Amino acid sequence: MRVDIREIQAKSVLTPSSLPGAEYVVNPYVGCTFGCKYCFAAFIGRWKHPGEEWGSFLDIKTNAPEILLKDLKRLSKKLGAKNFGTILFSSVTDPYLGQETKYKITQQCLQVLVNFNYEGKVAVLTKSPLVTRDINLFQKLNSSVGLTLTTLDDKIVQFLEGNAPPASARLNALQKLNSAGVETYVFVGPLLPYFTDRFDQLDKLFNKIEATGTKEIWLEHINLSPKIKERLFNYLQKEAPELTPKFQEADTHEYRDKLEATVKKALRNTNLNLAMGSIIFHGKVKP
Template sequence: MNTKLLYKFPKTLMNKGSGFLSGYSHTLNPYTGCAFSCSYCYVRQMPVSTFRKQEWGTWVDIKKSAAEVLRKELIREKKKGKVTIFMSSSTDPYQPVEHKEEITRSLLEVMVEIQPDFLFVQTRSPLVRRDIDLLLQLKEKVRVSMTIETDSETIRKWFTPSAPPINARLKTLQILADAGVPTQATIAPILPSSEAFPEKLIGLVDRVCIDDFFMGDGSGGRRTQKLGVSNIYEKIDLNEWYSPDAYKIVYNRFKKMFPEEKIHLSQQGFLPFH
């Protein structure tokens, strides 16, 4: 799918952490829009998407002046108190165009210089490995959380055909972990997966976060319902995985391989400093 790209020069970048992310002082989005176009993405229903005439997933705005804006904002916000940043809340900071544009990299460079108290990097892209040199300079103040909703490439293609392959994400976690970057696997939203899934993450992550459409979409699952995600479960004849209890299948499998204190549920798995 061709992504329509636009350059923007925003005057502000950091937003106040709120709702599900109220544990953070700020959220940070290097891009607006997202080329990964996940079927279940509830940003599709947020004003950022609905005010736009184009379909979610077909456009990305590149925040060209982001580094200079962030520098000023960080200096100002650090004077007010603790700065904890969630990057990103309504896009993936490692969009395919980040290869060329390096907006997220430029933000990390600023954050290495003017360090926040904590930075949570949420992505599903192997491109994050390019920035290991910067992530390492943030030491324990950073955590890279890789979304891995399932270990099945077939299932991944049903729900997120434009997102990076699962094996590339696992490999990236291995590279990050080997380099010494704090890592997390975010199995969110849980999609149908195999019994072998937990084993594939052993040694790659310090912790695991499990979330689903019912706990994590901010509306008890109603937002997801509106997106029609249940149709995909019907097509693949896996309706039993679309239920408020389905997360327990994954949780119980992980409990056999990971200490319970390393498995976090929903919002708790996204909090800073853990």
């Protein structure tokens, strides 16, 4: 897919967040060229880039490092501290897209936090092994670096996560981060209906994660809000219509209750620590 890249000037970069485990988020880019089919952030395209397909555009916030420093100075003056809680990179883009190799916006923002001596946690969440480039910066911060891993099967990655790097590359990145002494976690989100919801699938995935040396895991139920559903189900209907009812079924209490019991059973075979003590669920409760 052709990607339309634009350089833009951001007005503010450090945004308050209501996400679990993050007080602020930094999104160095607008859009995400990985283009996952279940992406909850795709709604951004509708108002920033109406008519453009999610994954086909990317705005580069070239002044993000400079604005981040201004935001940090303003907040630390207001709060009288250099710790405002956890700052997450990122919530509606991936901070280590291929374009980060050229533009280095995430890297420069992390350097700003190092130079500022930010004392709070700096969390990163990505699907890309490019994250290992910045190990030296993570070692200087109070950091926690997460890789998203929804399956071990690269065919499923290609099917649902578009241009995102293969699962094996993410596992290797985790291993590298752990060997360098960086605190890590894995985000299994969303738990994929049909592909990652049986005991044997979860057991294999959790064991692979544990073998990298990672100790913490975050789990999330699939969010099937109307906006996500529209895009995802259109895709499924076109590419694999037999999967639509299986994903539809995941939008029920019964499915989530059963999945939670299966997940807990599979986790008992490992020493992984389940963050928040349960599976995160952002969707609207539907009977």
